[in-house]
Amino acid sequence: MTKEMQDFIDRRKKVIDTFKSELIRRLNLPYNADDLHEDVALLGAGLGLDSLDALEIVLCIENSFNIKIPDQNISVLRSINTVVDYVIEQQALKAGT
Amino acid sequence: MRPLQLHDRWMDAHAAVAQRFGTEIVSIISDPKKEYSHVRDAVGISDFSHMQKFNVPEEKGLDFLDNLLAGNVAKVRFGRVLHTFLADNDGFLVADCFMANNDEELVLLCESIVNDAALKTVLNNNGAQEAGLVDLSENHVVLGIDGYKAWAVVKDLFGADIVGLPYLSIERFSYEGENVRLFRAGKTSEFGYLIMAPAQCAESLFLKCKELSEKYGGGLCGLNIHNDLRLEGRFFNIFAEGLKVRDPLALGLQWMIDFDKEKFLGRDAILKRRSAGLTHKIIGISLEPGAGELKPGAPIFNGPEKVSEVVASCFSYVLNRSIGLALFPVAIAYSGLSFNLGAPNGPVIKTISMPPIMPKSLSVKLDEM
């Protein structure tokens, strides 16, 4: 494992862990962080969260990572991975990198 | 072997058949790209009768199924469907199940990686007869209607009320005087319905569905294409990665499990593996367009070290590239990394976030929550 790879993983893992723990806490999910596979669907299938939960998830992301999520956001909220991708992308934009 | 009820009608359509776990299935009509396009761009009609189908009266069936399946059967509300699995005593997958609460009856649809007899044995060993489980596999068909126009076909069949049916629900309808069970439960990430119908009206229903699908610009599909569609939509496919990996935890199926439930088949083994912690995890992979093809079994290298193997793959027409799934050690099971396919200096393979495609159905607002 190269250092570059490890750094990449650490950065991504940090976002994943923060998001997962907030998700579990706010939505009272009966799961541990390790139980949540990053590709599991959040809305509809998979975790089967509803529209009210979706609003809560959006606030969760906006508060935890200090970024804005657009109102038309179904593509962002498809799985933990897609959320994390969006967060990392927005953070990079903010940092101007 | 359990033959297709609609065997002759599929032959009329020049379909190729095959055998899978002791059941005859339609593998392909002729052109996979065309079948893919039916589902992704219009509506595809497929024969899902390979599913084992059962019903059981709710009174005793509730406990029977709850003690068997990994998910919480008791909490399924009237009219709703639970997507869960059946494991063996060692906590490895046997069947991918839809369990529906259909008011006084519970309906079970299974996609199994064992044949009918083996599945029946498991059920009988766990109280099926006492609960009054009835096997409907032989005398019922299951037709799959998938695609972003699927709702239009089902609306033509059963009326406008279907438009409000939420994902993972069941509703009774009548077709030619026969009782038909409609499930809204697809695995392609487009709108999907399953119609479970008795043999008496199967043929007529099939022909009607075929006609309606053509009306909306779609047509018939085999089951091979569903492997691709499921992978693209990141829906669990027991016949692909499920068959190779078998461990629901490594497959990311924890959402199908109620860990607080006191009893289900394989519970002890699964809980033990859960507390020990995952060592490997399934993750999406992708090859650049033109860089070749992902094949199940092909090794994946991290530098000089082989770390994984392709477990499932398909060519995604939408993405114009080969995508797949592989089982990675958890330390490197993260999206966005690069590895090599086949050899340390082989084509670059990336781990990707799933699902990788935006299905047309997500842009259509049906009256749903």
Next chain:
Amino acid sequence: MRKRVVVTGMGVISSAGSTLESFARSLTEGKACFSRISDPRLAHFRAKHAGIIADFDKQEIRVAKALPRLDRFHLLALAAANSALSHASLSPIQLSSRMGVIVGTCSGPMLSIERHYERIIKNNPAISQEEIFVKTYESAVKVLAYAYGISGISATVVTACSASLGAIGLATDLIRLGVADAMLVGGCDTLSPTTLAGFDGLKATCETTCAPFSKPFGLSLGEAAAFMVLEELDHARKREAPMFSEIAGFGLSNDAYHCTSPDPSGSGQVLAMESALIDAGIAPGEIVYINAHGTGTEANDKTETKAVRRLFGAYAESIPVSSTKSMVGHCLGAAGCLEAIATIVCMQRTKVYPPTANFSGPREGCSLDYVPDAGRPWTNHGPVMNNNFAFGGNNASMVMTPCVSGRSTPPDRSISEKIVITACGLVSPAGVGKDAFMAGLTNNIPFTRSVVYPYIGTITIAAVPRFDMRTIDRRLDVHSMDKSSVFAVAAARLALQEANMRDRSAIRDGLGLFLHCASGSTASESDHIVSLLNDDYKVRQVTAFPYVVPNSITGNVCKALMLAGPNSTLCFGKGAGLMGLGFSWHALRNGHAAAMLSGSVDELLPRTLTDQVLSGILRPDEEAPGEGACVFMLETLSHARRRRAPELGELCSIAYSTDTTFLTTPDSTPETLEKTIRKALSEAGIASPQIYAVCHNVRAQTEKQAIDSVMGPSSQYKSFDVSTTLGCAAATLPLYNLAYAILDSSFETSGSKNYILSVFSSMTGANCAAIIRKYVQHDQRDARLH
């Protein structure tokens, strides 16, 4: 014989006008009466406009001088009620206890509640008794009773967006049965940052001003107070009062679907509308106008349109359906009554259909005649419908007929048969279920323990021990429900089990639920408001707001148990469980359902306890506050017999009075309570020697004196008071006492001495007395043979 109910007075205070003339004018013109929200703390919200009442002069309200801490909520209500009473030329004092008052609200005195939280987060929670009173949801009816001399029944409906329509319905039921000759009924809500933030966080608000059934999506809030005087027809005729409309029928239902989203199939809304039509004896094809709930949100307008089409079929195209919220905004608890008044003034006075303002073309899924933009001449005369659909899945619908129509009498759907109690579902500090309850009481060891709270130190409480819902019913999903909802779901489920009610369709379509609470505050109120205050009103979470209103508890029970029938949530302050029992009884006697679950729930909330101890209302050395839930199953006798349900007893009578002397004098008098008890006895047709058991608070002096006056020596009856063992659950204690008396099998019948008297008198002037006939063993045994 069911009596008829007419509207003889109306009063409104709203952004569209504070006189009936100006209100009517705005409606006719299709004037959207919104102004910019000027509070700088709220500038970041999506919602920029609201229906704000201009030029409200509180100086005109005399009572405001006597009670200086009144919230804007009270002042608006007082003003609108005053207008309604003047309009009706009715003086409530002359009707004494034959006139009552019911108010519907969503957030009640929220501005005062917020002000207290602002002090709380600065570590200054001190509060006086008066300030606590002003902060309660039930204070409005007390203040109105005091100001206008009303001494009959009083109640507060807390079903949020449908509250005042529900209030009209409940008041109508009382008049129909002859419990009251007249009722002051209405609703009120102010514009508060809490409520605005709540809706804004749910992305339900509109960035501009709302455009129901059109674009853009979203609601605009409004503040308003709207009141009516409802009167029995003959009573109105005798005094030659002008009659503005008749309340022909109303219906309630629950979606049993989701806490904020309506059931997209519209089934719950259809059921409410259908029930209203059946109650009125009117066919869908006779309705000439519908005043829609029409908030402007995507979910509501689409679902409502669908529901109207489903019920009215092809005829739906011909009915004008408009949303007056397009002009005044969503006035929450006041909406129902405000919109009913809007309908009446347009029907009678201006003779113009109120339009849907700000309409620039129908949105997708909305395709009815919404009377766009300007009022059209009211061409068809006949019955009209008003609808309101609230959070928690509560749906209310009402049918009114113009008084000059010469229509025949609405059908008399009242029933004269007995109403029996067929189950007591109990969740108490003694545990879950009636066996644990009775065992706990037999052993007589208190289920109390000490807890330490900041600011008040150690107090003794009686808490419900943790329990696993799976032991009651594995199918119930109560994960992420608050404690109140869990208690209520458990108690309701136990009641269903004990009543042997299994038939799924009976549960789904007919069974009603009235759940009552002592306080409008839930655990979520604190979560929501504190989160806002700590962060400059920025919305950081949305899961608390839907549960701020206690109606969410009823919604949770309906959803868990799939109850779609008539439902409501009433707040009375202490004793709510007993007070609310009467409303279920009246609903059954009016034929709205054949069976109803009726009960109450309490949860020990640190916030509430702290307030009560700091103010001196609760003296920890004298009383141990408690929690839990008790839900009775009430059924008509024929329904119970048909099902061979166990018959535990019969509800023979229940009498109420409201005594507001507490607002001016420190000591309450027992005379009013005594009169109420005697009234209950008389209505039950029995005399005091036939009472073998009295359920009351043995330490309450007022109750003791009143009971002594009526009953004579205490050796003649057995007292049932569980408070030393189970603590004092504010709403539920009287129901625990009653359950104890009903379930106590040590009672031996002797002739006709088989009646239970249940009494409650609150510090804030609500009095209630109920007579229950206990059914003895052999009755119960026969029933259990099934």
